[in-house]
């Protein structure tokens with residue numbers, strides 16, 4: 296069905312900051328630059344229980360998930376308003392029985408499809424069916440390279456072996472593969488082997504993704520926070536590997552912002568380049584946005600089109616541009632470079648998403664937060680709180696560093 300671009304109303308009184316997309320009352324797709332890529336979180340169900348999961352603490356139940364027909368309508372609408380790529384994620388997207396049908400539909404409406412998966416629910420037949428349905432790319436998350444340690448982080452026995460098997464099948468089926476390795480204090484020492492594992496698996500790309508601390512990861516920060524020495528060593532190692540593996544493996548790496556001088560330009564700036572869709576159809580400015588309280592996120596089940604929500608909803612406009620910024624951001628020369636950092640992190644660490652991200656050294660709260668992180672990195676317990684629908688389960692037994 297065609298999206299209702301005509302229901303776009305004049306822009307609300309948000310700041311104008313030189314962003315042309317915020318200044319013209321034309322159609323949403325034209326004026327707000329509909330993102331080229333969208334993340335579809337098909338479900339929050341997942342067989343893994345990673346303690347750094349980016350899903351909200353309050354996970355959405357299966358009963359609230361969009362139906363197959365609703366997702367198909369969403370995919371058609373996305374294609375019509377100019378989205379080019381759809382990233383199927385979760386939770387675990389293959390926990391949805393209709394995953395092949397959804398990939399087929401996305402392919403039919405002309406979307407490039409990427410599957411972001413823990414892989415453990417896949418069989419060779421299922422992977423083949425996905426490839427036949429037009430799947431373009433597979434991204435598999437790894438918890439490390441040592442099987443027992445990786446299974447412990449995932450909270451699922453035998454998961455690492457299954458991931459390796461499915462990664463090999465992915466390449467046998469000639470699908471491009473990205474290895475996504477989430478890094479933290481307890482697995483950073485494995486990085487050289489993880490890089491080699493990605494080469495051996497014939498991956499095109501390796502994402503060395505340092506944990507971001509909101510939601511589940513914030514609950515587990517003391518167990519995950521790396522030391523400054525670890526980060527310095529990692530940066531050196533990645534740089535050398537990037538040089539050595541040019542043309543063989545692309546390696547993406549971002550310094551964790553607790554150890555950076557300035558924060559990351561999270562999501563390319565709030566409401567500028569990205570949105571994702573939650574399992575129940577809420578349109579969110581980022582995957583962790585629901586960790587911020589007090590924002591009302593509209594759903595594809597509302598009577599507004601996706602483009603209208605992107606352009607007009609309060610949740611997207613609240614932190615768009617630079618007009619909302621407090622000092623020191625407001626008079627900072629970097630305000631259109633990093634857009635004040637991450638709103639979710641500002642909320643998680645200061646209780647107000649409208650504050651400067653404390654990862655910035657100019658934030659008055661930076662010093663205190665960095666010191667806490669430093670203390671946790673050197674003295675925190677190694678025990679995890681596993682992510683699940685029960686609101687988290689403390690890891691049993693051993694594993695405590697203290």
Ligand code: SF4
Pocket residue numbers: 557558623624625627628629630631633634635636651652655656657658
């Ligand atoms: Fe970025 Fe604000 Fe820090 Fe300036 S003060 S560097 S705009 S976060």
Ligand code: FES
Pocket residue numbers: 561562565580581582583584636637638639640
């Ligand atoms: Fe939500 Fe950074 S993760 S704005």
